[in-house]
Amino acid sequence: MKREARNYVDNKLKPPKAFFDWCFSQIPTYKWSNKKETILASNRKNCSVIEQKLRKNSRLTFFGKLNVFGIVLVTSKRIEIQSYAFWNRVVEGKEIIEFDLVNFEQFAEGEHVKVASSDGKMWFGLIPVYGGMSGGPYSMIQLFENDWKEKIRSKSELKYLEIPHLDFKEIETIYKYRVEIEFLQKIKARQLAKEVMYPVTQYTNGSFRKTVDMRTINAKWLKENKPFFKNSDRGFMEFELARRIQKRRGKVVSGIEKYLDYRAINKIPEGVGIVRFQNWIIKNKVDFSYYLDYLNLMRDLNIAIDSENIIMPKNIVIAHDNAVKLLYQMKHEVEEQQYKVRFEKIKDLEKTIDNYAFIVPKQASDLLTEGKALSHCVGGSNYIKQHIEGKTTIIFVRDKTDIEKSLYTLEYKNGQIYQLRGKHNCEPPEHVQVVANKWAKVIGRKNKKLKFA
Structure with a gap:
Protein backbone atom coordinates (compact mmCIF):
# COMPACT_ATOMS: atom_id res chain seq x y z
CA MET A 1 0.00 0.00 0.00
CA TRP A 148 26.29 16.72 6.92
CA LYS A 149 28.66 16.57 3.93
CA GLU A 150 31.13 14.37 5.78
CA LYS A 151 28.33 12.19 7.11
CA ILE A 152 27.01 11.62 3.57
CA ARG A 153 30.48 10.62 2.41
CA SER A 154 31.19 8.35 5.36
CA LYS A 155 27.93 6.73 6.54
CA SER A 156 25.06 7.18 4.05
CA GLU A 157 24.03 5.05 1.07
CA LEU A 158 26.40 7.25 -0.96
CA LYS A 159 29.49 6.30 1.05
CA TYR A 160 30.85 4.13 -1.78
CA LEU A 161 31.14 7.12 -4.09
CA GLU A 162 33.98 9.60 -4.42
CA ILE A 163 32.23 12.96 -4.06
CA PRO A 164 34.71 15.82 -4.66
CA HIS A 165 32.31 18.61 -3.70
CA LEU A 166 28.74 18.60 -2.47
CA ASP A 167 25.94 21.13 -2.31
CA PHE A 168 22.65 20.07 -0.76
CA LYS A 169 20.90 20.77 -4.07
CA GLU A 170 23.19 18.19 -5.74
CA ILE A 171 22.07 15.35 -3.48
CA GLU A 172 19.07 14.56 -5.70
CA THR A 173 21.13 13.95 -8.85
CA ILE A 174 23.91 12.03 -7.11
CA TYR A 175 21.42 9.80 -5.27
CA LYS A 176 19.36 9.16 -8.39
CA TYR A 177 22.36 8.04 -10.44
CA ARG A 178 24.48 6.57 -7.65
CA VAL A 179 24.68 3.12 -9.33
CA GLU A 180 25.87 4.58 -12.64
CA ILE A 181 28.35 6.88 -10.90
CA GLU A 182 29.79 4.02 -8.82
CA PHE A 183 30.26 1.88 -11.95
CA LEU A 184 32.00 4.72 -13.82
CA GLN A 185 34.27 5.50 -10.90
CA LYS A 186 35.27 1.84 -10.60
CA ILE A 187 36.33 1.64 -14.27
CA LYS A 188 38.02 5.05 -13.93
CA ALA A 189 35.83 6.73 -16.54
CA ARG A 190 36.74 10.03 -14.95
CA GLN A 191 35.07 12.57 -17.24
CA LEU A 192 31.79 10.71 -17.72
CA ALA A 193 31.49 10.04 -13.97
CA LYS A 194 31.94 13.76 -13.36
CA GLU A 195 29.33 14.64 -16.02
CA VAL A 196 26.74 12.30 -14.51
CA MET A 197 27.42 13.54 -10.99
CA TYR A 198 27.52 17.24 -11.89
CA PRO A 199 25.51 17.72 -15.12
CA VAL A 200 26.29 21.04 -16.80
CA THR A 201 24.00 22.99 -19.09
CA GLN A 202 25.72 24.51 -22.09
CA TYR A 203 24.52 26.92 -24.77
CA THR A 204 25.10 25.05 -28.02
CA ASN A 205 23.74 25.66 -31.51
CA GLY A 206 21.14 28.15 -30.36
CA SER A 207 19.77 26.30 -27.31
CA PHE A 208 20.61 25.28 -23.75
CA ARG A 209 21.30 21.57 -23.31
CA LYS A 210 22.85 19.19 -20.81
CA THR A 211 26.31 17.85 -21.63
CA VAL A 212 25.08 14.35 -20.77
CA ASP A 213 21.79 12.68 -21.74
CA MET A 214 20.66 10.41 -18.90
CA ARG A 215 17.84 9.06 -21.05
CA THR A 216 20.57 7.17 -22.90
CA ILE A 217 22.84 6.06 -20.07
CA ASN A 218 21.70 2.88 -18.32
CA ALA A 219 23.29 -0.38 -17.13
CA LYS A 220 23.15 -1.99 -20.59
CA TRP A 221 24.60 1.08 -22.31
CA LEU A 222 27.43 1.34 -19.78
CA LYS A 223 28.34 -2.31 -20.22
CA GLU A 224 28.33 -2.08 -24.02
CA ASN A 225 30.47 1.05 -24.10
CA LYS A 226 32.79 0.28 -21.20
CA PRO A 227 35.88 -0.08 -23.48
CA PHE A 228 35.41 3.45 -24.85
CA PHE A 229 35.33 5.12 -21.41
CA LYS A 230 37.51 2.85 -19.23
CA ASN A 231 40.65 4.55 -17.85
CA SER A 232 39.94 7.72 -19.86
CA ASP A 233 38.84 11.32 -19.73
CA ARG A 234 36.35 10.86 -22.54
CA GLY A 235 32.94 12.41 -22.03
CA PHE A 236 29.44 11.71 -23.26
CA MET A 237 29.49 14.39 -25.98
CA GLU A 238 32.75 13.04 -27.38
CA PHE A 239 31.28 9.53 -27.52
CA GLU A 240 28.05 10.60 -29.18
CA LEU A 241 29.89 12.81 -31.67
CA ALA A 242 32.06 9.88 -32.75
CA ARG A 243 29.09 7.50 -32.92
CA ARG A 244 26.95 9.77 -35.04
CA ILE A 245 29.76 10.67 -37.39
CA GLN A 246 30.47 6.95 -37.86
CA LYS A 247 26.80 6.47 -38.80
CA ARG A 248 27.48 8.99 -41.57
CA ARG A 249 30.30 6.69 -42.74
CA GLY A 250 33.05 8.95 -41.50
CA LYS A 251 35.50 9.54 -38.70
CA VAL A 252 36.03 12.40 -36.26
CA VAL A 253 38.40 15.13 -37.45
CA SER A 254 40.51 16.45 -34.58
CA GLY A 255 39.27 19.83 -33.37
CA ILE A 256 35.70 19.47 -34.63
CA GLU A 257 34.38 19.27 -31.05
CA LYS A 258 34.99 23.03 -30.77
CA TYR A 259 32.45 23.68 -33.52
CA LEU A 260 30.00 20.78 -33.60
CA ASP A 261 27.72 19.42 -30.92
CA TYR A 262 26.80 15.78 -31.50
CA ARG A 263 23.14 16.79 -31.87
CA ALA A 264 24.11 18.86 -34.91
CA ILE A 265 25.22 15.88 -37.01
CA ASN A 266 21.73 14.98 -38.23
CA LYS A 267 21.26 18.60 -39.38
CA ILE A 268 24.18 18.42 -41.81
CA PRO A 269 22.92 18.03 -45.40
CA GLU A 270 23.40 14.58 -46.92
CA GLY A 271 24.94 15.81 -50.16
CA VAL A 272 28.47 16.08 -48.78
CA GLY A 273 31.07 13.80 -47.21
CA ILE A 274 31.10 14.15 -43.42
CA VAL A 275 34.93 14.32 -43.20
CA ARG A 276 35.06 16.98 -45.92
CA PHE A 277 32.35 18.93 -44.11
CA GLN A 278 34.25 18.81 -40.80
CA ASN A 279 37.42 20.11 -42.48
CA TRP A 280 35.42 22.96 -44.04
CA ILE A 281 33.89 23.87 -40.66
CA ILE A 282 37.29 23.90 -38.93
CA LYS A 283 39.11 25.77 -41.72
CA ASN A 284 36.47 28.52 -41.85
CA LYS A 285 35.77 28.56 -38.09
CA VAL A 286 32.05 28.33 -38.81
CA ASP A 287 29.53 29.03 -36.05
CA PHE A 288 27.07 26.17 -36.60
CA SER A 289 23.99 28.11 -35.41
CA TYR A 290 24.90 30.78 -38.01
CA TYR A 291 25.24 27.99 -40.58
CA LEU A 292 21.79 26.62 -39.69
CA ASP A 293 20.34 30.09 -40.23
CA TYR A 294 22.00 30.11 -43.66
CA LEU A 295 20.38 26.75 -44.50
CA ASN A 296 16.97 28.09 -43.43
CA LEU A 297 17.45 31.08 -45.72
CA MET A 298 18.19 28.71 -48.61
CA ARG A 299 14.96 26.82 -47.89
CA ASP A 300 12.97 30.08 -47.67
CA LEU A 301 14.36 30.98 -51.10
CA ASN A 302 13.42 27.52 -52.43
CA ILE A 303 17.04 26.82 -53.32
CA ALA A 304 17.88 23.10 -53.34
CA ILE A 305 20.53 22.17 -50.76
CA ASP A 306 22.06 19.37 -52.79
CA SER A 307 25.39 20.59 -54.11
CA GLU A 308 28.73 21.27 -52.45
CA ASN A 309 28.86 24.95 -53.44
CA ILE A 310 25.51 25.48 -51.66
CA ILE A 311 26.24 23.22 -48.68
CA MET A 312 29.78 24.55 -48.18
CA PRO A 313 30.06 28.07 -49.67
CA LYS A 314 33.57 29.49 -49.99
CA ASN A 315 32.62 32.39 -47.73
CA ILE A 316 29.70 31.62 -45.39
CA VAL A 317 29.31 35.27 -44.31
CA ILE A 318 28.97 36.58 -47.87
CA ALA A 319 26.66 33.70 -48.80
CA HIS A 320 24.50 34.35 -45.73
CA ASP A 321 24.33 38.12 -46.35
CA ASN A 322 23.44 37.67 -50.03
CA ALA A 323 20.66 35.27 -49.05
CA VAL A 324 19.29 37.79 -46.55
CA LYS A 325 19.28 40.56 -49.18
CA LEU A 326 17.60 38.34 -51.76
CA LEU A 327 14.94 37.17 -49.31
CA TYR A 328 14.27 40.74 -48.18
CA GLN A 329 13.89 41.84 -51.80
CA MET A 330 11.42 39.03 -52.48
CA LYS A 331 9.38 39.80 -49.37
CA HIS A 332 9.51 43.52 -50.16
CA GLU A 333 8.08 42.95 -53.64
CA VAL A 334 5.29 40.78 -52.23
CA GLU A 335 4.48 43.35 -49.54
CA GLU A 336 4.28 46.19 -52.04
CA GLN A 337 1.92 44.20 -54.27
CA GLN A 338 -0.31 43.45 -51.28
CA TYR A 339 -0.22 47.09 -50.17
CA LYS A 340 -1.56 48.40 -53.49
CA VAL A 341 -4.96 46.88 -52.64
CA ARG A 342 -4.82 48.23 -49.09
CA PHE A 343 -3.85 51.75 -50.25
CA GLU A 344 -6.89 52.00 -52.50
CA LYS A 345 -9.13 51.30 -49.49
CA ILE A 346 -7.62 53.96 -47.23
CA LYS A 347 -6.37 56.71 -49.56
CA ASP A 348 -9.44 58.84 -48.76
CA LEU A 349 -8.17 59.20 -45.19
CA GLU A 350 -5.80 61.90 -46.44
CA LYS A 351 -6.99 65.28 -45.14
CA THR A 352 -5.57 68.71 -44.46
CA ILE A 353 -6.83 70.18 -41.22
CA ASP A 354 -5.63 73.56 -39.90
CA ASN A 355 -1.85 73.63 -40.35
CA TYR A 356 -1.36 69.87 -40.69
CA ALA A 357 -1.62 67.34 -43.50
CA PHE A 358 -2.63 63.78 -42.68
CA ILE A 359 -0.81 61.59 -45.22
CA VAL A 360 -1.55 57.96 -46.10
CA PRO A 361 1.73 56.04 -46.84
CA LYS A 362 1.98 55.43 -50.61
CA GLN A 363 4.16 52.32 -50.21
CA ALA A 364 4.64 49.84 -47.39
CA SER A 365 8.35 50.76 -47.29
CA ASP A 366 7.35 54.35 -46.40
CA LEU A 367 6.75 53.07 -42.84
CA LEU A 368 10.36 51.93 -42.68
CA THR A 369 11.53 55.40 -43.77
CA GLU A 370 9.22 57.05 -41.21
CA GLY A 371 10.51 54.83 -38.40
CA LYS A 372 14.13 55.67 -39.22
CA ALA A 373 13.42 59.40 -39.52
CA LEU A 374 11.65 59.61 -36.16
CA SER A 375 13.63 56.88 -34.36
CA HIS A 376 10.59 54.89 -33.30
CA CYS A 377 9.26 51.40 -33.98
CA VAL A 378 6.66 52.05 -36.69
CA GLY A 379 9.16 50.78 -39.25
CA GLY A 380 9.29 47.38 -37.61
CA SER A 381 8.08 44.36 -39.53
CA ASN A 382 5.14 43.87 -37.14
CA TYR A 383 3.71 47.35 -37.79
CA ILE A 384 4.21 47.03 -41.55
CA LYS A 385 2.49 43.64 -41.58
CA GLN A 386 -0.49 44.84 -39.51
CA HIS A 387 -0.87 47.99 -41.63
CA ILE A 388 -0.91 45.93 -44.85
CA GLU A 389 -3.42 43.46 -43.41
CA GLY A 390 -5.70 46.21 -42.12
CA LYS A 391 -5.31 45.30 -38.46
CA THR A 392 -4.17 48.86 -37.84
CA THR A 393 -3.75 52.03 -39.90
CA ILE A 394 -0.65 54.24 -39.89
CA ILE A 395 -0.99 57.91 -40.89
CA PHE A 396 1.83 60.46 -41.24
CA VAL A 397 1.10 63.86 -39.70
CA ARG A 398 3.09 66.60 -41.48
CA ASP A 399 3.31 70.36 -41.62
CA LYS A 400 1.13 71.23 -44.63
CA THR A 401 3.87 73.56 -45.93
CA ASP A 402 6.51 70.78 -45.81
CA ILE A 403 4.73 67.46 -46.30
CA GLU A 404 7.92 65.55 -47.18
CA LYS A 405 9.41 66.03 -43.71
CA SER A 406 8.51 63.46 -41.02
CA LEU A 407 6.94 65.11 -38.00
CA TYR A 408 4.43 62.87 -36.16
CA THR A 409 3.09 59.34 -36.70
CA LEU A 410 -0.50 58.43 -35.90
CA GLU A 411 -1.91 54.94 -35.38
CA TYR A 412 -5.67 54.62 -35.97
CA LYS A 413 -7.24 51.44 -34.65
CA ASN A 414 -10.76 50.24 -33.77
CA GLY A 415 -12.30 53.56 -34.83
CA GLN A 416 -10.09 55.78 -32.69
CA ILE A 417 -6.60 57.23 -32.36
CA TYR A 418 -4.58 54.51 -30.68
CA GLN A 419 -1.38 56.51 -30.36
CA LEU A 420 0.31 59.66 -31.71
CA ARG A 421 4.08 59.97 -31.38
CA GLY A 422 6.89 62.24 -32.47
CA LYS A 423 10.65 61.74 -32.63
CA HIS A 424 12.03 59.20 -30.15
CA ASN A 425 8.43 58.26 -29.28
CA CYS A 426 7.76 61.59 -27.54
CA GLU A 427 4.25 62.90 -26.89
CA PRO A 428 3.09 65.64 -29.33
CA PRO A 429 2.17 69.18 -28.19
CA GLU A 430 -1.45 69.59 -27.10
CA HIS A 431 -2.45 71.58 -30.19
CA VAL A 432 -1.29 68.69 -32.44
CA GLN A 433 -3.43 66.26 -30.47
CA VAL A 434 -6.40 68.62 -30.85
CA VAL A 435 -5.95 68.72 -34.65
CA ALA A 436 -5.58 64.91 -34.74
CA ASN A 437 -8.86 64.57 -32.86
CA LYS A 438 -10.52 66.80 -35.47
CA TRP A 439 -9.17 64.54 -38.24
CA ALA A 440 -10.50 61.43 -36.44
CA LYS A 441 -13.91 63.06 -36.11
CA VAL A 442 -14.01 63.98 -39.81
CA ILE A 443 -12.94 60.59 -41.14
CA GLY A 444 -15.19 58.88 -38.61
CA ARG A 445 -18.25 60.63 -40.08
CA LYS A 446 -17.27 60.07 -43.72
CA ASN A 447 -16.09 56.50 -43.42
CA LYS A 448 -18.65 54.78 -41.22
CA LYS A 449 -19.44 52.32 -43.96
CA LEU A 450 -15.81 51.69 -44.96
CA LYS A 451 -13.93 48.88 -43.27
CA PHE A 452 -10.45 49.74 -42.07
CA ALA A 453 -8.71 49.31 -38.71
Missing part, protein backbone atom coordinates in the same frame (compact mmCIF):
# COMPACT_ATOMS: atom_id res chain seq x y z
CA LYS A 2 1.37 3.43 -0.97
CA ARG A 3 2.19 5.62 2.00
CA GLU A 4 0.58 9.02 2.36
CA ALA A 5 2.65 12.21 2.46
CA ARG A 6 1.93 12.67 6.17
CA ASN A 7 3.38 9.23 6.96
CA TYR A 8 6.82 10.33 5.82
CA VAL A 9 6.74 13.53 7.86
CA ASP A 10 5.41 11.76 10.96
CA ASN A 11 8.40 9.41 10.81
CA LYS A 12 11.03 11.98 9.89
CA LEU A 13 14.40 12.20 11.64
CA LYS A 14 14.36 14.50 14.66
CA PRO A 15 16.54 17.60 14.32
CA PRO A 16 18.79 18.26 17.35
CA LYS A 17 17.95 21.00 19.82
CA ALA A 18 21.07 22.84 18.63
CA PHE A 19 19.40 23.39 15.25
CA PHE A 20 16.36 25.13 16.71
CA ASP A 21 18.55 27.13 19.11
CA TRP A 22 20.53 28.29 16.08
CA CYS A 23 17.32 29.19 14.20
CA PHE A 24 16.09 31.38 17.05
CA SER A 25 19.52 33.00 17.32
CA GLN A 26 19.27 34.20 13.71
CA ILE A 27 16.11 36.18 14.46
CA PRO A 28 16.71 39.54 16.14
CA THR A 29 14.67 40.82 19.05
CA TYR A 30 13.75 44.45 19.74
CA LYS A 31 14.39 47.01 22.42
CA TRP A 32 12.85 50.47 22.89
CA SER A 33 14.05 52.82 25.60
CA ASN A 34 14.10 56.40 26.84
CA LYS A 35 15.24 57.98 30.11
CA LYS A 36 12.18 56.75 31.96
CA GLU A 37 11.30 53.39 30.43
CA THR A 38 12.68 50.34 28.59
CA ILE A 39 10.63 47.83 26.63
CA LEU A 40 12.29 44.55 25.68
CA ALA A 41 10.34 42.46 23.18
CA SER A 42 11.71 39.17 24.58
CA ASN A 43 14.24 37.79 27.03
CA ARG A 44 16.11 35.80 24.37
CA LYS A 45 19.85 36.13 24.95
CA ASN A 46 21.71 34.53 22.05
CA CYS A 47 20.51 36.87 19.29
CA SER A 48 21.04 40.38 18.00
CA VAL A 49 18.99 43.25 19.44
CA ILE A 50 17.55 46.05 17.34
CA GLU A 51 17.49 49.11 19.60
CA GLN A 52 15.27 52.12 19.01
CA LYS A 53 14.32 55.19 20.96
CA LEU A 54 11.00 54.91 22.76
CA ARG A 55 8.67 57.70 21.71
CA LYS A 56 4.95 58.35 21.99
CA ASN A 57 4.49 57.33 18.36
CA SER A 58 6.78 54.29 18.47
CA ARG A 59 5.32 51.39 16.52
CA LEU A 60 5.08 48.45 18.94
CA THR A 61 2.89 46.16 16.83
CA PHE A 62 4.21 44.90 13.50
CA PHE A 63 5.23 41.85 11.48
CA GLY A 64 8.88 40.91 11.28
CA LYS A 65 10.78 39.17 8.49
CA LEU A 66 10.00 35.66 7.27
CA ASN A 67 13.01 33.38 7.73
CA VAL A 68 13.54 29.90 6.31
CA PHE A 69 16.08 27.60 7.92
CA GLY A 70 17.14 24.18 6.71
CA ILE A 71 19.01 21.16 7.99
CA VAL A 72 20.40 18.05 6.30
CA LEU A 73 20.15 14.95 8.50
CA VAL A 74 22.05 11.76 7.70
CA THR A 75 21.96 8.16 8.93
CA SER A 76 23.22 4.97 7.33
CA LYS A 77 19.79 4.44 5.74
CA ARG A 78 18.44 7.95 5.23
CA ILE A 79 19.29 11.42 4.00
CA GLU A 80 16.72 14.10 4.78
CA ILE A 81 16.47 17.79 3.94
CA GLN A 82 14.07 19.57 6.27
CA SER A 83 13.25 23.26 5.94
CA TYR A 84 11.27 25.32 8.45
CA ALA A 85 9.62 28.71 8.05
CA PHE A 86 9.84 31.06 11.04
CA TRP A 87 7.37 33.92 11.37
CA ASN A 88 8.04 36.58 13.99
CA ARG A 89 5.82 39.47 14.92
CA VAL A 90 5.59 41.99 17.74
CA VAL A 91 2.28 42.72 19.45
CA GLU A 92 2.21 45.71 21.84
CA GLY A 93 5.94 45.38 22.39
CA LYS A 94 5.99 41.60 22.95
CA GLU A 95 7.64 39.30 20.44
CA ILE A 96 5.87 36.19 19.14
CA ILE A 97 7.75 33.59 17.06
CA GLU A 98 6.03 30.69 15.31
CA PHE A 99 7.57 28.09 13.04
CA ASP A 100 6.57 25.06 11.03
CA LEU A 101 7.97 22.55 8.58
CA VAL A 102 7.37 23.70 4.98
CA ASN A 103 9.43 21.36 2.79
CA PHE A 104 10.74 17.86 3.38
CA GLU A 105 12.89 15.59 1.20
CA GLN A 106 13.90 12.04 2.02
CA PHE A 107 16.35 9.75 0.21
CA ALA A 108 16.07 6.18 1.48
CA GLU A 109 16.21 2.65 0.06
CA GLY A 110 16.37 3.90 -3.51
CA GLU A 111 13.35 6.18 -3.10
CA HIS A 112 13.31 9.97 -3.25
CA VAL A 113 10.26 11.57 -1.63
CA LYS A 114 9.27 15.26 -1.59
CA VAL A 115 6.58 16.54 0.79
CA ALA A 116 5.24 20.06 1.23
CA SER A 117 3.43 21.25 4.34
CA SER A 118 1.18 24.23 4.94
CA ASP A 119 -1.57 24.98 7.45
CA GLY A 120 -1.51 21.42 8.73
CA LYS A 121 -1.98 19.93 5.25
CA MET A 122 0.65 17.81 3.52
CA TRP A 123 1.07 16.66 -0.07
CA PHE A 124 3.75 15.30 -2.36
CA GLY A 125 5.96 17.94 -3.93
CA LEU A 126 7.74 21.09 -2.75
CA ILE A 127 6.48 24.65 -2.45
CA PRO A 128 8.24 27.99 -3.01
CA VAL A 129 8.73 30.08 0.07
CA TYR A 130 10.27 33.34 -1.13
CA GLY A 131 9.63 35.33 -4.28
CA GLY A 132 6.38 33.75 -5.45
CA MET A 133 6.29 30.79 -7.79
CA SER A 134 9.63 31.75 -9.35
CA GLY A 135 11.43 31.79 -6.01
CA GLY A 136 11.81 28.03 -5.67
CA PRO A 137 11.59 25.87 -2.54
CA TYR A 138 15.10 26.77 -1.37
CA SER A 139 15.29 30.41 -2.35
CA MET A 140 17.02 32.42 0.41
CA ILE A 141 17.23 29.41 2.74
CA GLN A 142 19.83 29.47 5.52
CA LEU A 143 21.40 26.04 6.07
CA PHE A 144 22.56 24.76 9.44
CA GLU A 145 26.17 23.57 9.60
CA ASN A 146 26.28 20.12 11.15
CA ASP A 147 28.95 18.16 9.23
